[in-house]
Amino acid sequence: MTEQLSKLRMAALNIDGVLLNDTFSPVIHQFVTSRGGTYSAGLERRIFSQPRVVAGRVLADTCGLSTSPMETIALYLEERERYLADHPVRILDGAEELLRRLRALGLRTVCYGGLDASHFDRYLGHLAGLFDEPRYVCTNDIRPGLYEIAVDVAGLACDEVLFVDDVARVAEAARELGAPFVGLPSDFEHGHQRQLMAEAGARHLVGSLDEIDDRLLRTIDAEAQAGTLWERAAGKAGA
Incomplete structure (x- = not known):
């Protein structure tokens, strides 16, 4: 049986750019x-x-x-x-495997994004069983919506929810809330999100969903438990 995590209770995954390809x-x-x-x-x-x-x-x-x-x-x-x-919408390689990996570690899992729930149903409905209620949270009116997802929707503390997103603004919000964060910046040739995430102090940036493996998830769990998720960012800001 897989050893469960100590601090993390849920993973919240952005839909476009994380589970689906970047078409925006x-x-x-x-x-x-x-x-x-x-x-x-x-x-x-x-x-x-x-x-x-x-x-x-x-x-x-x-x-x-x-x-x-x-x-x-x-x-x-x-x-x-x-x-x-x-350039049709498609599920990114490793998406289903990541969802199963998160559940094997005992994490509740939800998806979120700016479009309404029909977008989730259309492209990820066949994987709905790998998400927990409410499965999808539309964040258009609450963007970036991290606090609302963690506290209002899940009833958890912000440092108990891992957010995976392709946008640096979400990394900045995670830093302010002390929430765990993994960045998956788009490989779009004219994009700037990797640079902006690094400037925001995000330490966990990946190039594919396969990189969010058990080892990385346990590292983030340990950082959340120790309260050291954003230490470098805090130190840089205070310099």
Whole structure:
């Protein structure tokens, strides 16, 4: 029988970019640059893991559009649908294996993201049995939503929930809450998330889901138990 973890009680996995391939940042890049805007790390910071109304406002301002935030998001989603025709949504390699690994260690597991639950049902519904209730949490209105997922949804302390995400803003929120975090930054060639995660002090950055193995999970569990998850980040901030 697998030895259970000491501190961690749940894993919360972002849907797009972690369990599913990244079909958002390439379209944002195309949307911005095709309209004469500048794509940068700062722009990613202002858009990624933000509520739609915020992201829409930033996109409109960046591209010099007169459309409202939600009209801008509608334009963006139209472009994403065209992008998906040649770059369909798919489950990332190792996703099912990771879910089984987490459950074998005794962790409750949920998924979260900015789209509604139909997105989860469509692409991960066949794996629903590997998630615990409520299975999927829509975070659009509470982004980044870490506190709400840990405390309000799961009834746990923030340092008992491991978050796996592809966005540095989530790493920053995890640091503020003292929550465990693993970053899986997109390999999109124009992306800046790996750099931004490192700047945020995230120490556990992986290039694939297979890297989130028993050894890494037990290391993070030990750090959570010892209260040393973000020691380097705290030291850097205090320097």
